[in-house]
Amino acid sequence: MRRFGRVFCGLAFSVLVGGLAAAPAAGQVSDIWFDAPHDGATWHRGDVMRARIVPTVPISGAGSRPVLELVVGENTREVEGRFYQNGTRAQFFYVVRSEDAAAADEVRMVKVSLAGVEVDLSGFTPTTYAVDGGSRGAAPAIDAVGLSSFFVPADGVYRPGDEIYWFARFHKAIAVSGAPVLAQRIGEEMREARYRPDVQTLPGGMYFTYTVQAGDCDMDGVGIPANAISGGSVREADGSRAADLSHPAQDPARDLQADATRPVACAAVPAAPGPWLALLASLLLAGGAHLVRQRRLA
Numbered sequence: 001m002r003r004f005g006r007v008f009c010g011l012a013f014s015v016l017v018g019g020l021a022a023a024p025a026a027g028q029v030s031d032i033w034f035d036a037p038h039d040g041a042t043w044h045r046g047d048v049m050r051a052r053i054v055p056t057v058p059i060s061g062a063g064s065r066p067v068l069e070l071v072v073g074e075n076t077r078e079v080e081g082r083f084y085q086n087g088t089r090a091q092f093f094y095v096v097r098s099e100d101a102a103a104a105d106e107v108r109m110v111k112v113s114l115a116g117v118e119v120d121l122s123g124f125t126p127t128t129y130a131v132d133g134g135s136r137g138a139a140p141a142i143d144a145v146g147l148s149s150f151f152v153p154a155d156g157v158y159r160p161g162d163e164i165y166w167f168a169r170f171h172k173a174i175a176v177s178g179a180p181v182l183a184q185r186i187g188e189e190m191r192e193a194r195y196r197p198d199v200q201t202l203p204g205g206m207y208f209t210y211t212v213q214a215g216d217c218d219m220d221g222v223g224i225p226a227n228a229i230s231g232g233s234v235r236e237a238d239g240s241r242a243a244d245l246s247h248p249a250q251d252p253a254r255d256l257q258a259d260a261t262r263p264v265a266c267a268a269v270p271a272a273p274g275p276w277l278a279l280l281a282s283l284l285l286a287g288g289a290h291l292v293r294q295r296r297l298a
Contacts, residue, residue: 007279011194014033014095015135018185024043025046027053027118027164027165028055028056028114029054029056029121030054030055030119031052031053031054032051032054032109032121032124033051033052033053034050034107035049035050035052035234036052036129037129038138038141038171039137039138041104041129041130042129042132043096043129043132044135044137044138044175045096045097045100045133045134045135045235046140046237046238047095047172048093048095048171048173049093049094049095049096049107049136050091050093051065051079051081051091051094052090052092053089053091053092053109053121053131054088054090055089055114056091058086058088059083059087059090059114059115060087061116064114064115064116065082065083066080066081066082066083066113066114067079067081067108067113068080068081068109068112068113069112070092070098070107070108070111071106071108071133072096072100072101072102072131073100073106073107074098074140076110077094078139079092079093079094079127079234080092082095082259086270090114092203093202095173095203095237097133097135097174098133098134100132100133101132101227102130102131103130104127104130105126106126106127107126107129107131107173108124108125108126109124109126109267110200119227138171139172139236139241139242139244140170140173140174140204140206140241140244141170141171141172141243141244141246142168142170142233142235142245142246142247143169143170143171144167144168144222144248145166145167145168145169145224145228146166147165147166147167147222148165148166148207148232151164151165153195154237155251157263158216158222158264158265159212159264159265159298160212160213160214160265161211162211163209163212164210164211164222165199165207165208165209166182166184166208166209166224167206167207167208168208168211168229168269169205169206170204170205170206170243171202171204172204172236172243173203173204173237173274174206175201175234175235175237175239176195176197176233176234176243177232178233179232180195180206180230180232181194181195181208181230182207182228183224183225183228183230184222185218185222185223185225187218187240187264191227193210194208194210198215203237212265213235214244216264217264217266218263218264219244219263220263221263222263222264223251224250225249226246226248226249227246227247229246237271275294
């Protein structure tokens with residue numbers, strides 16, 4: 001089951017685990033959930049299990065990495081994750097192994113270490129999804145694609161020299177070779193964003209970047225056409241099967257991407273005006289001068 005739509009911090013909104021415990025575990029975690037498997041029911045060998053945890057308070061420990069103890073049937077796995085959204089979320093990625101097998105009620109988070117504090121998660125119910133590491137399931141396919149909000153400018157406007165970051169997320173771990181590109185629409189022009197293997201460190205993910213050039217202009221927000229990835233090679237992690245690169249268009253005019261409405265500054269929008277320019281503008285306004293401002297969507 002592919003899930004396209006709104007993207008939040010470079011990740012598609014997930015399906016929550018049903019029947020979560022009402023009380024936070026040890027007062028440290030308020031919510032936990034797994035992203036749904038690709039087929040909506042079972043994780044297969046090579047699939048990426050994505051788990052999220054919401055701490056009761058933001059984690060401010062600089063450089064600390066959350067560690068999750070995950071039970072998959074008879075196996076216990078230790079999974080290192082990362083904090084995002086200024087420490088208000090922790091996410092974890094586990095690639096299903098051939099020996100993993102679990103019924104729908106046998107996958108659960110046991111405990112998590114948040115900035116050195118161990119939190120018991122036994123008060124939360126197991127996931128409703130199963131694991132079958134003995135079967136391969138479908139070839140890698142794109143579950144989400146869009147504009148990454150991890151790297152947007154503070155005012156939401158890209159200017160010459162800024163980099164636009166796009167991501168594609170597959171339901172399986174992948175191996176990428178060559179130089180794939182992603183087509184993007186900036187105004188009436190098509191531009192290519194290049195694959196950045198140095199940016200992506202998570203299984204099943206790809207990042208693409210494009211450096212805004214002088215003359216680029218799109219005041220309604222950038223978007224990408226359907227099936228925007230081409231070139232290079234994207235295959236299952238073991239190289240056995242080619243990935244399915246198809247996906248629908250992400251058109252900001254239809255609001256399919258929550259973060260794809262970031263405009264690219266046109267020539268009439270100055271690049272990061274300094275305090276002296278703001279002072280000059282205020283003096284001109286005070287003197288009755290007429291200033292024309294170009295509409296800018298943030």
